[in-house]
Amino acid sequence: MSISFDYTNALGFMKDSEISHLKNFIYQAHSWLHEKNGAGSDFVGWVDWPILYDKDEFARVKKAAARIQNNSDALVVIGIGGSYLGARAAIESLSHSFHNQIGQKTQVYFAGQNISSTYLAHLLELLKDKDISINVISKSGTTTEPAIAFRILRNYLENKYGKQEARQRIFVTTDESKGALKKLADKEGYEAFVIPDNIGGRYSVLTSVGLLPIAAAGLDIDQIMLGAKDAYYKYNNPDVQTNDCYQYAAVRNILYSKGISNELLVTYEPSLRYLSEWWKQLFGESEGKDQKGLFPASVEFTTDLHSMGQFIQEGKRNLLETVLQVNSPKIELTIEEDPENIDGLNFLAGKTMDEVNKKAFEGTVLAHIDGGVPNLLVELDQINEYNFGELVYFFQKACGISAYILGVNPFDQPGVEAYKRNMFALLGKPGFESEKLELEKLLQK
């Protein structure tokens, strides 16, 4: 087993037969994904990607990563949303818990994922005495956050190394043929990698978007793609009765239809935090439209059992938990006997911390079911590159199916432009003059 799904602990809240009722809808959704003829079908390139991806570009990614590891203390990855979360999820899940302070050949930092001048100034201060490279990731090259960060960091690099050497230290991941960043890369001779036209940001971690930063962090991207490829075959079966991935899609929709409004992704390892953030974008952006969708949130247990635990146990009953459980930790620690036993922990002596973590998990599931919270389980044997690849594919496919069952286009994001248009207008961007006056009037109210 690498990954499995279990909804036994939701059966107090639904019946098995409810899944059967969805069987044909899921068959239809499966066919939309594979035949590429459903809503948003221009963006289902990720479905076959694990078997069809460009092997030459993949080899170039590995070479570029090796070059970065050889000449850079740090790589700065510039991107936001889907050009950011996947790589960060992989690096934090799979590396040392303090990977930028210990045990990593090339440190990895992120920029352009916010507009905080304090953050960027602090980052520049931290980088001062380090040799660095940059990987800027943007389909258009004009997304405000990464474009600002890249303008500043490119300038920094050219001042530090001169234009010539800076060119060797800037790697661009962008559109194959058009857009501002592609134009700049061609002009300057930056090595460029492709964001495929038929794969949207939140489905792009298995392309160069995610793979270059992940490889530069010293992780094994062959294994990631192997895990994804095996997942392609494993979840390539239209029958919801035997396809774990589709069962997850079905069950969350069934629970949603009963009035559940929030799905909490639960983890028991702090390194999985950004995997949860990636998951939140994947499901939130795919399903949160047309005034519907499960609101995706995440909690880190047992940490958050001491903050959000009370609400989950006894607060408003509109919650569903999906536990992403890793069976074996990377490192074990054993709890030792203490002759004085003032803390009363000797009943744990000889046990590993992870055994305690697992009992906390089991005890929590039972407590939360008792409290009225259906629990789903996605189980991994361990967190490694292979399983990361499989897990990404599992969630991506579950998400596509789930959004189709919900009756929305899983692959558009019409709502993300609204704040940008307002921001551009308020900033005086040419072409937004009339909106500017209107918005400023609203703000003065």
Add this chain to the structure above:
Amino acid sequence: MSISFDYTNALGFMKDSEISHLKNFIYQAHSWLHEKNGAGSDFVGWVDWPILYDKDEFARVKKAAARIQNNSDALVVIGIGGSYLGARAAIESLSHSFHNQIGQKTQVYFAGQNISSTYLAHLLELLKDKDISINVISKSGTTTEPAIAFRILRNYLENKYGKQEARQRIFVTTDESKGALKKLADKEGYEAFVIPDNIGGRYSVLTSVGLLPIAAAGLDIDQIMLGAKDAYYKYNNPDVQTNDCYQYAAVRNILYSKGISNELLVTYEPSLRYLSEWWKQLFGESEGKDQKGLFPASVEFTTDLHSMGQFIQEGKRNLLETVLQVNSPKIELTIEEDPENIDGLNFLAGKTMDEVNKKAFEGTVLAHIDGGVPNLLVELDQINEYNFGELVYFFQKACGISAYILGVNPFDQPGVEAYKRNMFALLGKPGFESEKLELEKLLQK
């Protein structure tokens, strides 16, 4: 102005007169807090704390912090929930963005806030060549997570320094007179600080629980207490029409009563992440009971506008946003002109990044109101120690009032024991034998 509250952008979703209807209830809630005669009145010590706190202990905290700064490269803070989040919120909000890598005399790490052996083993590896001290924070001394971490770290310290010197490097924050940790501190002669009996964990950041780690991180705790004291007087007025803090409590209840189920705390600075986590515990644990309460979640903008933005703009309409906005950044960066302007950003040339961040905020508020999300605003002039103290008090008091209006006891947490009981039983803790069999049967189903 240091902090202000504005609900103008919720007025499309409610009327001013709805606040008036709550006037007497709020007067009542205010009186419960100040007269200490409402539900949970044994735990309202935090209300007068900013004027009544123990000045001798406060002076001892500063001396202990100075000692730690003098002899330790790193302080390990062991605690969970309310013994963890407040200190971390302060340290991350007020320090350098990369404070453990640059610019801090004594680094601060956290342990005992989870049961991950991988995390703790990695932390031990990181600490190997550093001189360290420990601050263990636990009312009872038997809470599983910190007790395990302390057993391991105390052992580590005694092996590294010998029992004698280790005693000088262990600081205990616990009950004044009883409990396992107090007993151990007395026996070993550890310097001990007090968790007051009448202040619950989530209201305790302004006691030694938060103050010792915060001071050890080099932050000015005099200013924090001054801000809290000024807040005590500022929000000490029972009239909701003129008390910003009570208005926040009123408005979120009004919106909840209309069917809003999730409140998102929105920030535009990544350093505020743990302030949001602290806020989530405060409100979630105070209100999430008796099958009710607003579910507290948090988003970091503009980062999450590229992940959760779609859902917030157009997903299921059960959301309320409370923006915690900081007017002046710690550091400014100016966007420079680029003669080639391939990225099209020259319309921003000469502007600071923070101006762009502010326009993103304004544009987002307008877009989200348009999308049907009421917006509340808590505004700070800047993020510094004084304002942190005021903000903590503002939220604590708003939370007490809000939970009373909701009709729950703001100061208990009856639901957090459920998972612990199950965990103890499954771990074979003496006294839980019959539960063990029962639970194991349930798990085998």
